Amino acid sequence: MPGKALVITSGKGGVGKTTATANLGLGLALRGHKVALVDSDTGLRNLDVVMGLENRIVYDLVDVIEGNCRLAQALIRDKRTRNLVLLPTAQSKEKDAVKPEQMKELVKQLKEEFDYILVDSPAGIEHGFRNAVAGADEAIIVTTPEVAAVRDADRIIGLLEASGLYDPSLIVNRVRPDMVRRGDMMDITDIIDILAIPLLGVVPDDEGIIVSTNRGEPVVLNGRCRSGEAFGNIVRRLEGEEVPFLDLRGDGIFEKLKRLVGLR
Amino acid sequence: MWEFLSRLFGRENEGSKAAAKERLRLVLVHDRTSVSPYLLETLKEELLDVISKYMEIDQAGFEVNLEQGDDSMALVANIPIKEMKRALSKTKN
Incomplete structure (x- = not known):
């Protein structure tokens, strides 16, 4: 059975698409699925750094498209699990170096070998976005609780x-x-x-996620961190499991103090 | 006491969430309705078809537009009638 291609997108930049892609990908791989991550933000690649794989890049997506190498040569194996590979994009090429039809074909090829293909979309709604959605079967939208981000998410849905x-x-x-x-x-x-x-997940803002990005170790590896736990839950929901959403209310200093003095 | 304290500290900021929601609602009303001129044109043609069953319209003066108020949107149609169809007035009686 061919795999499933998911595009992770948002419209607005800086809401956490790349972080989400890295965490969901690693999470799925650690649960035994064969996963390929595709960075489609040509000219501004990030996923390699978030995954901590930036030193291993030889070939990239544009090389594959242009026929400079075979697809298998450009796939970088993750250092934590053999189930996960990353297809980085080119950093020094123009963003229109790839066409949607080429992207579609590439994702189709990946689906023959992998269970999940996660495509990290660039911000915006232009060329890069159209490439990212070209081969996708389903879409995941990432937003933050801000007016601008939710507005862009609404536009992306359309x-x-x-x-x-x-x-x-x-x-x-x-x-x-x-x-x-x-x-x-x-x-x-x-x-x-x-x-x-439909809601797939809620991820709290915490320091763990910044620390993990600094190290190139996706936070999903850290089950003690709330954001890591949240991404772990999303992974299980993607597998079809019903997982209750995290109760984020009990996090504040007031709540902790209240519990301490027995007020709740 | 905690209730009192948090209310005391929270009061100054009250409404920033409500403000976000309201601004978002308004901006989306506009975004969603202004999406496609094609939609408006289709709507106009279908309206024309339906109304033409009952009366004769001056097509040149027929206009359908979205107008935005401060906190609302309205679909405003201007439909000049040339003539009522006799058949209709008979059946309606």
Whole structure:
């Protein structure tokens, strides 16, 4: 059976697409699936660095497209699990070096060998976005609880539909439970009400995720960190398991103190 | 006491979430409706078909537009009628 290709996209930049791709990919691979990660942000590649694989790149996606190497030669094996490979993109080429039809063909080839192909989309809705969605079977939208990010997510839902990708699912990233509690951040219900697509996961903003990115070790490896736990849960939901969403309320200093003095 | 304290500290910031939601709602009303001129053109043609069953319309003056108020959107149609169809007024009586 051929694998499933998921595109991870957002419209707005800086909401955590690449981090989500790295974590979901590694998470799925650690649970025994064969996974290929594809960085489609030609000219601004990041996924290699987030995965900690930047020193191993020889060939890239553009080399494969241009026929400078075979697909298998450009796939970088992950250092933590043999189930995971990364197809990096070119850093020094123009972003239109790849065409959507070529991307579609490439993803199709990968689907023959891998269970999951995760395509990390660039920000924006132009050429790179069209490449990223070209071969995808399903889409995951990443947003943060901010007006601009949710607005862009809404636009992306429409554009995905126009490309035949219906029913994308949503990851809300960088949720600050303390701010939600104070009424200073939109909560998940607000965002789901507005976007009207199914929720795949909620990832709290914590320091662990920054530390892990500094080291090139996706946070999903760290089960003691709330964001790592959240990504682990998303992985299980992708496998079809029903996992309750994290209760993020009990995180604040007020809550900790209250529990300490027995007020709740 | 905690309730009191957190309320005391929270009060100054009250409403920033509500403000975000409201601004988002408005911007999306606009985004979603202004998506496609094609949609508006299709709507116009279908409206024309339906209304033409009952009355004769001056097609040159027929206009359908979205108008934005401060906190609402409206579909505004201007449909000049040339003539009512007699058959209709009979059946309706």
